[in-house]
Structure formats: structure tokens, C-alpha cells
Amino acid sequence: SRSLNLAVIPGDGIGQEVVAEGLKVLSAVLPQDVKLETEEFDFGARRYHATGETLTDADLDALKAHDAILLGAIGDPSVPSGILERGFLLKLRFAFDHHVNLRPSKLLPGVATPLAGQPEIDFVVVREGTEGPYTGNGGTIRKGTEHEVATEVSVNTAYGVERVVRDAFARAQARPRKKLALIHKNNVLTFAGHLWTNVFNKVAEEYPEVTTEYMHVDAATIYLVTQPERFDVIVTDNLFGDIITDLAAAVSGGIGVAASGNINPSGEFPSMFEPVHGSAPDIAGQGKADPTATVLSVALLLRHLGYEAEAARIEDAVSADLGERGDKPARSTSEIGDALAVRVAG
Numbered sequence: 455s456r457s458l459n460l461a462v463i464p465g466d467g468i469g470q471e472v473v474a475e476g477l478k479v480l481s482a483v484l485p486q487d488v489k490l491e492t493e494e495f496d497f498g499a500r501r502y503h504a505t506g507e508t509l510t511d512a513d514l515d516a517l518k519a520h521d522a523i524l525l526g527a528i529g530d531p532s533v534p535s536g537i538l539e540r541g542f543l544l545k546l547r548f549a550f551d552h553h554v555n556l557r558p559s560k561l562l563p564g565v566a567t568p569l570a571g572q573p574e575i576d577f578v579v580v581r582e583g584t585e586g587p588y589t590g591n592g593g594t595i596r597k598g599t600e601h602e603v604a605t606e607v608s609v610n611t612a613y614g615v616e617r618v619v620r621d622a623f624a625r626a627q628a629r630p631r632k633k634l635a636l637i638h639k640n641n642v643l644t645f646a647g648h649l650w651t652n653v654f655n656k657v658a659e660e661y662p663e664v665t666t667e668y669m670h671v672d673a674a675t676i677y678l679v680t681q682p683e684r685f686d687v688i689v690t691d692n693l694f695g696d697i698i699t700d701l702a703a704a705v706s707g708g709i710g711v712a713a714s715g716n717i718n719p720s721g722e723f724p725s726m727f728e729p730v731h732g733s734a735p736d737i738a739g740q741g742k743a744d745p746t747a748t749v750l751s752v753a754l755l756l757r758h759l760g761y762e763a764e765a766a767r768i769e770d771a772v773s774a775d776l777g778e779r780g781d782k783p784a785r786s787t788s789e790i791g792d793a794l795a796v797r798v799a800g
């Protein structure tokens with residue numbers, strides 16, 4: 455019989471509530487012969503306050519033993535900005551070489567968008583996850599004076615760019631429209647921009663069926679709002695990807711439904727799946743959070759581990775649930791989880 459050995463990190467705020475619903479739906483959708491084992495980890499603000507630790511080498515070893523990681527959200531106003539971001543989330547992405555940060559945007563029927571009409575939105579952003587300005591390569595001199603100089607160096611390696619560009623081409627090739635856009639800013643960031651463009655054009659020769667385009671990131675923010683239907687797969691660097699995926703989430707139903715995967719494609723390390731939203735301390739513990747983004751992240755997790763049919767069942771259940779929300783009264787976090795669990799089981 456098969457087994458799925460999951461590391462679960464509920465984290466802070468609404469992370470606790472949404473992860474519980476994600477696991478509920480996961481248990482309901484898994485075939486009988488798959489033994490689900492979960493180990494919960496207490497990373498986040500409470501652990502930080504109690505021990506001063508965010509993520510130790512021993513923690514990384516413990517996480518490594520699992521097939522995948524499900525994360526709720528990490529972050530609390532009681533922890534100074536940057537500590538958990540760098541000490542937990544980015545540390546984990548870097549340590550487990552999560553170089554493919556996968557963020558699909560699909561406007562599902564019945565879901566509100568601030569855009570005019572009901573545009574067809576169905577694209578996926580492949581955001582590089584281990585390089586760019588996120589590496590912590592920088593510094594400051596004359597700090598606190600009016601002559602302070604701060605640098606934040608963007609690191610782009612041919613190896614790192616090529617592997618994420620290849621991943622994006624393979625995803626584009628597998629989709630019906632077979633379109634791939636490179637988003638960068640190569641008119642100004644000429645060193646990194648030319649590396650990205652050259653690698654992209656070189657790999658494109660191996661994918662004659664994939665239609666490619668290049669777009670500057672500023673122009674892309676316009677098109678994501680005025681013509682989101684033109685996008686199929688997007689590949690971009692870590693920071694541009696961070697920014698445009700929040701915009702993408704805003705136009706395709708909001709962060710209540712935005713899912714993501716931090717993927718190590720080789721499988722050398724476990725991949726991590728998380729909703730794009732944060733810990734929302736203002737509504738934590740009240741059953742107000744929508745667990746849909748976490749449930750959709752569970753679908754990405756299942757697809758990554760080869761459970762394609764189960765992933766599709768979750769996505770269909772979410773579509774149906776969203777489609778029927780309409781004018782019905784708002785449901786609690788666990789009521790939405792219950793409804794989705796019933797749908798995927800039936």
C-alpha cells in the first residue's frame with residue numbers, strides 16, 4: 455500500500471484554521487489504500503518568542519524526511535519585520551532549493567474580479583525562488599547618516615536562470631495554448647536582463663511549438679489588468695514574480711483563492727505548498743478565513759506527488775463550491791472545509 459508522509463506547519467494566525475481544513479479535504483480525497491501520516495511542526499511567532507529560534511538545522515533534517523510540506527502562514531506583528539521572513543520562509547526555500555515558485559491564477563466561475571466584464575483568466579506564473587534580490591547579498595555603509603549607502607544585489611546565475619526557464623517551457627508545452635512570456639526589465643537591468651533573455655531565447659529553440667513573447671515588468675502590470683487573457687505561462691525572477699503574483703491574485707479572485715507551490719523539481723528535497731495569503735492576525739481565531747487557497751494548495755501538492763486525479767477532484771470541488779456561493783450567507787472556515795470534503799469524497 456502507498457503512503458503519504460506530510461510535514462504540517464500551521465504557523466501563525468489564520469494559518470492554524472486554514473491548514474486544518476486543508477487536511478480535512480486531503481483525508482477525504484485520498485484513496486483508501488494511501489496511508490496518510492502527518493507530523494506537525496510548531497514554527498512561527500510562538501516558537502520564536504519561546505526559544506528565539508526560527509528554523510534550525512535539526513528542524514531542516516526533520517522536515518527532509520517527509521514527502522512534502524503543507525504550510526499555513528507565518529508572521530505576527532509581535533515579531534519585528536524580516537525575522538520570520540528571512541529566518542523561516544526564505545531559509546526554507548533556499549535550504550530545500552525551491553527554485554520553482556509556482557503560482558497559478560485562474561478566475562473561476564462566480565468569483566468576483568475588480569476587472570470589467572468577466573475576462574478569461576487562466577495562467578500560471580513560474581517565479582524563480584532562490585536567486586534575484588532575495589539572496590541577502592547587500593549591505594549598508596555610513597548607516598543612519600545622511601550619507602548612508604545601501605545596496606541590495608540581485609544574483610542571477612546562468613544555472614539558476616536556465617533551470618527555471620526550462621521548467622516554464624515544459625509547463626507551457628504541456629498546456630493547450632502553449633504560450634510563454636518572459637517578464638523582466640532588460641531595458642534597464644541590462645546585466646541580469648540580458649542573461650534572462652539570452653537563456654530564454656536559447657531554450658526556446660528546443661520548443662518550436664511554444665509561442666514566446668518578452669515583456670517589461672511595468673508593461674506587464676498593465677496587461678495583467680487590461681488583457682489578462684493573453685497570458686498562459688509566465689516566467690520571471692524572484693522579485694518581479696513576487697509583485698506580479700499579488701497583482702494576479704487580486705484580479706483573479708483575491709488572496710482567498712490564491713495557491714502556491716515552492717517546488718524542488720528533482721525531488722531531492724520536499725516541496726512546500728502554501729496559500730499566498732499571510733497570517734491575517736486581525737481575523738485569526740474567528741472562523742472567518744477562507745480555507746480555499748489552502749485547499750487549492752493541497753491540490754498542487756497532490757499533483758506534484760503524482761496524484762493527478764485527486765488534485766483535479768479538489769479543483770472541481772472548489773469550482774463548484776465557489777460557483778454556488780452567490781448570495782448565500784457567508785460560511786465559517788470549517789463549514790467551507792466540510793462542504794469541500796463532502797464534494798471530493800462524493
Ligand code: IPM
Nearest residue numbers: 538539540543544696699730
Ligand atoms: C510571498 C511573500 C514572501 C516573499 C515574503 C513573506 C518573504 O511575500 O510568499 O510572496 O516575498 O516571497
Ligand code: MN
Nearest residue numbers: 696697699700
Ligand atoms: Mn509576496
